[in-house]
Amino acid sequence: MSAAARSPSIVFENVSFRYSEHGEWIVRVIDISIAPGEWISIVGGYGSGKSTFVKLVNGLLTAGTVGVTAEEDIAFGVTTGSLGLALGFSIAHSKNRIQVVLFAALALWAGIAMVLYAFRFPLLGPSVPQSFDIASVMYIFLFSLLYSAIWTELSLRLLARLRKSAHGL
Known part of the structure; x- marks a missing residue:
């Protein structure tokens, strides 16, 4: 397997997000690498930031350093x-x-x-x-x-x- 195939396809480095400049942090300091074909689960209570995290992954929202490589x-x-x-x-x-x-x-x-x-x-x-x-x-x-x-x-x-x-x- 080549190095490119093993490299992460989604990388979050120190990603935090809030909807307004002085609003409450919805997602706070996420560091994660998701490799091609890897499955993850997102669990949490109501209002814990699950949907916001998915929007960050999909690129519907942007914050911090988010990269999609493949x-x-x-x-x-x-x-x-x-x-x-x-x-x-x-x-x-x-x-x-x-x-x-x-x-x-x-x-x-x-x-x-x-x-x-x-x-x-x-x-x-x-x-x-x-x-x-x-x-x-x-x-x-x-x-x-x-x-x-x-x-x-x-x-x-x-x-x-x-x-x-x-x-x-």
């Missing part, structure tokens, strides 16, 4: 990250399963299209043209629809189990 990690965040955010938002705000699937599919499709056509990153391999092709766009949308439907069902079943176990405590 193109694959950017592609993952734009595609699957968009799917996760869309699922979380739509499940929380809609009780209609079809709306949840469609919203998540559109978010995933937009992320894949942006990475493939705007960033010119060969996300789907050499067989899919990086120039705009309506057939490829439609296949990507159908894939996004199927993938979103699968993740919607998995998410809803997991949430149902979590609610059931929370009531049993």
